[in-house]
Amino acid sequence: MNLRIFSKFSVLLVSSLIGFILLQWVMTFSYKLPFFLSALLSFLAIALFAFFIQKRLAQSIHDHFFKTLETIRSEWKERLQKVSAEKEELQRVLNEMTEGVLVVDEGSRIRMVNEALRTLFPLPQEVLGRSPLQLIRHSELEEAIRQAVRSGKRSTFELTLPSSPQKIFEVNVIPISSSSEGKTMLRGGGAIAVFHEISRLKELERIRQDFVANVSHELRTPLTTIKGYTETLLEGIVKEEVGLAFLRVIQKHTDRLTKIVEDLLMLSKIESREFQMNLEPLPLTEVFDDVLELVDENARKNQITIFKTDLPDSLSVLADRRYVEQILFNLLDNAIKYNRKGGKVFISVTQNTPREVVIAIQDEGIGIPKEDLNRIFERFYRVDKGRSKELGGTGLGLSIVKHLVQAHGGRVWAESQFGKGSTFYFTLPRQS
Structure with a gap:
């Protein structure tokens, strides 16, 4: 590249020197030459000198033009790179959102x-x-x-x-x-x-509104009954046996209120940050036997037969005994209450993975409609409100089950055929 530039420069320099010398010679000796030859040589000298000037001028314009273009190109390249970088930065920011x-x-x-x-x-x-x-x-x-x-x-x-x-x-x-x-x-x-x-926020707001409405209703109903019977007793116009019947009704509704308050306090405790569990190796056979004793009287009263899968004594879970008993009691109590007369309840345990066991409680009761299955673990949600109140349910039992299972790191779900019965499943971590 440098050799080509040097070659061009040499040609221009030689041409200009020849033209200059020739012009000087013509001007000095023109009076001795014929007019035609003198004019021709003068024209040739001027042409050579003009050629040199034109080449120099063209080269200068060419260099300046391309230098300007290069400057513009560099500036645009820099601007485009800046715009591209800004766009990429903006896209990164947006994608992080x-x-x-x-x-x-x-x-x-x-x-x-x-x-x-x-x-x-x-x-x-x-x-x-x-x-x-x-x-x-x-x-x-x-x-x-x-x-x-x-x-x-x-x-x-x-x-x-x-x-x-x-x-x-x-x-x-x-x-x-x-x-x-x-x-x-x-x-x-x-x-x-x-x-x-905001789908989740809307769902939580709906649950909150339902909870406030339901808890208000659940507390107001027994309080209204208690208030009415108490006022009648205070008037002193009822016979003794009628008064005793009134007192039994008052006691029943007071017990119901107490149960609702206890369940609400339990839920509040589970959801608080201070909630702690005493996790320990827990043989499932012992827990099943203890809970079955608690529900035995109610099962016999409703002519319900409970079948339990034989379990190895070595099968243990890592859990809090009090809360596992609470989970089993709530599920078995529901399986008995919502079963048909003379129905059966089946308790089974499977070990799907080395890390957890799946406990299932199946009944032959009224079942749960498909559209209600995804809401049965909500507070105060009832499939059959009339029957639930008649059987003394608070509407909080399954919600407590869900929170206690999740506190153990487990899962809980239900399957049901309406009119044929339901099966509730929950998992607990195995003791390794």
Whole structure:
């Protein structure tokens, strides 16, 4: 490359020297030469000198032009790299967010989405340039984006998708400033929609409202009965045997209130951070025998026969004895109460993995409708409210079972055929 430059420079230098010498010679000796030859030599000298000047000027312009182009190219390359880095940084930030983010341009076409939005919605791979309504069919979302783009209006609303299970989102739509004073990393106008899933929060709120309504009802009903019978007794217009009957009713409802309060306190205790368990190796045969003694009288009263799988004495779990007995008692008590007259209850234990055992309690009772199965472990939820109250249930037994099993690191679930019976399963960690 250097040799080529040197060669060109040498040619130009020699040409200019020849032209200059020739011009000087012509000017000195022109009076001795014929006019035609003198003019020809003068023209040749001027041409050689002009050629040199033209080449130098062209080279200078060429060098300056390409130097300017190189400067522009470098500046644009630097700017493009900066924009690309900003875009990558923004995409990384968006992908780290747990909320779904949708960015549209001034024409309400998608510019960017993050990974969380792809998780929340079944989006196709290619979404850029498309309308949000094509991907998330919700007219309120489309209108909110349109208002944000056109008039800079912010909006917040709930978006519900008719999926299974149902998904609920809180959506915030924010306009993007198109002026140079805009504070966002995004330029050119448009809008950002942020999707925060609140399905779980809505479910918890529904459970809370149901709990408040149910506990109020459960406490008010026996209190109303107690108050009415007490007022009648205080009036002193009832016979002794009637008064004794009233007192028995009062005692029954007082016991029911006491049981409800005890169960509520138990749930509160389990859910508190201070809840602790005394985990120890626990032979299942001993626990089963102790709990069966507790439910034996009620089983015989209802003509229920209980069958238990033979277990090896060495089979132990790592658990708190008090709470395992509570779990078994609640499940067996339900299996007896909601069984048919003369029905059977089966207790079985399986060892699916080396780390846990699965305990199953099966009855031949009324069963549970399919639509109620996913709610039976909620506080105060009853499938048959009338029968439950008649049998003295508080509606908290299965909720206590669920929390105690989970406190041991186990799982609990139910299977049922309506009209044929139910089976409740729960797991406990094995003693290694």
